[in-house]
Amino acid sequence: MPLPESLTCVSCSAAYREDPNQYSCPKCGELGTLRVSYDYDRIRASASRDSLAAAPFRDHWRYLPLLPLAAGPVEFPLAVGATPLYPVPGLRKALGLERLWIKDDTANPSASLKDRASAVVLLKGLELGRREFAAASTGNAGASLACLSAALGLPCHIFVPESAPRAKVAQLLIFGADVLSIRGSYSEAFSLCVEASEYFLWYNRNTGYNPYTVEGKKTVALEIAEQLGWEPPDTVVAAAGDGCILSGIWKGFVDLHRLGWISRLPRLVAAQAEGSQSIKQAFDGDGAIRPVTEDTLADSISVSLPRNGVMAVQDLKASGGSAVSVSDGEILEAMPLLGKRTGLFAEPAAAAAVAALVKLAGAGELSRAERIVVVSTGHGLKDVDAALQAVDPPAPLDCAIDAVRERIHHS
């Protein structure tokens, strides 16, 4: 038997019974608002920190006893998770932070953290008897589902608004996804994707809808804790659009805390773009998620109405954390700062987390010895146009050693 344990509504706490045909609260009717819980005694009986230490750190299936899936072993065709946690000495020095790490989740198969969610959702769907998959996304989630479905030889349907950038659609097509280019907004494509999934019995991976996306994403926190020797960081900084990654990180630490594998919980910092800060406004205000007008180059966190906003705000508050907004200019400064000081290349959304770190450090809101992890959620090669905006082109030089000499001696 798998471990579905219990699902409860994040808004009204009503209990939900697994119905892969529509993930919505049976009481208040809201879509995708379900929290997953486990029988932690049962997990303790089958896994421990010692049993993990004996297993090679190769992919995130090492945490299978903490995932909503049947017992393994899992043979997955691509290597998801087990990404590096880098101590980044150059960035530590630049920011005056002595215990800073970057969790480089760009090292996943489709170059973003989303693979953690897609992999778990694909296996969950197969367990529930589904053989086709669907998602609405123009970005990392769609690319991730298309990538991992292809590796598993399973068909997937990706709904994108007609206005989606051609380069992003090209990746979906390279992986052989069935791309449905919808005459409408992202929000309309999202709703149509849910409707079509019900009709065709496709298993739906939409962010902020399928509760197992949070369960997949939580493995990044499990890895951070294990990589730090089960001494969790004081602070984890991550970018937030829909807020699903934030809830995933929190869920991972909460699960470990309930198991008694870590003795305390970190505080979370949500980094949002100034042009997409619905979660920050809700967090700083009355907690209610209200739509905003999107205006940021950080496309992966550019969201009008965060689909996972309610849960994310609850999690931020539970962690004693905060929300920080950064301008596009600050994001564009953070990209080369990260590149120069670490050799890591982050897309604008991921760089927003670095920008938030810089802002907090500059405001004296971080202590020198604080243990901080910043999660890099997507690769800079996904958006080279943004990188072009972040740097100045070099002046041309004559092809002569004298020209080089003069240039070097004057720089």
Added chain:
Amino acid sequence: MPLPESLTCVSCSAAYREDPNQYSCPKCGELGTLRVSYDYDRIRASASRDSLAAAPFRDHWRYLPLLPLAAGPVEFPLAVGATPLYPVPGLRKALGLERLWIKDDTANPSASLKDRASAVVLLKGLELGRREFAAASTGNAGASLACLSAALGLPCHIFVPESAPRAKVAQLLIFGADVLSIRGSYSEAFSLCVEASEYFLWYNRNTGYNPYTVEGKKTVALEIAEQLGWEPPDTVVAAAGDGCILSGIWKGFVDLHRLGWISRLPRLVAAQAEGSQSIKQAFDGDGAIRPVTEDTLADSISVSLPRNGVMAVQDLKASGGSAVSVSDGEILEAMPLLGKRTGLFAEPAAAAAVAALVKLAGAGELSRAERIVVVSTGHGLKDVDAALQAVDPPAPLDCAIDAVRERIHHS
């Protein structure tokens, strides 16, 4: 003491004495034509297949006793090597090849195999007392050196022709490289870079010039052999531009064979673009490397005069291998074939190796049970424009379930 062992000219076999100021044959004067040899008894005394089995498969420094570097341990800031070797069941089925693997070297820090060479060259340069580095490159080698230098906090100077695409230059700048944009061709930038390196005592990483690039690249072969349980493949297919990766793969297997860790050597297949097939022409003809007019979209293997051509042709012949040329059209077909069947996204140069595989399989030149490894050398996200050429955009669809139904029922 490090292991320089011996360097000999690939053309005239003259012995060379380590002089990091200019890697050229002391007798025939040719640049970058040096083969590195080791004292294999000494390696056997410090390493074995069993000692490797006891070490975690985490990066390519596990092969330090086979590298031209001082004894470790190495603490390198980014995780180079230890990339996955995927069995790719979907592609096996599509091509009727039962024992096919893809070595996914796009999983390196800068998303190409070149990181193996850059990492070894950087450490070698430090051992030789150098503190600044240089390379001429508009592509993967430059991005790789810029990435890893940044991680190590070392300055590097990258020479690019003024005509280099802005997006490629942007990556170099994100990593904080000193980019010298030269009014001249790539070949002129290459020569100027060698001259400037001599003058400023920069350690030069140019492909086909620094002999330790081949030593770094060979670790991909060491990993393939170890991942296959020291039973080497029958055939290894890799794309060739300058031919340096080809020589690196061959050197890795030759070293293992001399150590007695593998009992036979694979044959190599060089995949070249029709519009850049100098190595194929030399291999099929009299062995002499002659310049060609470059005309291919596969920029990472678009080369007029291969800098490592002589060595590559020798190695191909020694392996009993062959050279295969593929058209840009065949490369553009291989990209979505690989994507759909494996979930891997390769840049055109890497897809050229898949295209060569398809061509050989179609011509009946591969046996069903042959053990084949194809090396994927660079990530598809490095050249999304090429991906756009490889797929057709989807037709737009009305935002209504009826439109989706009709579309699905008719596809």
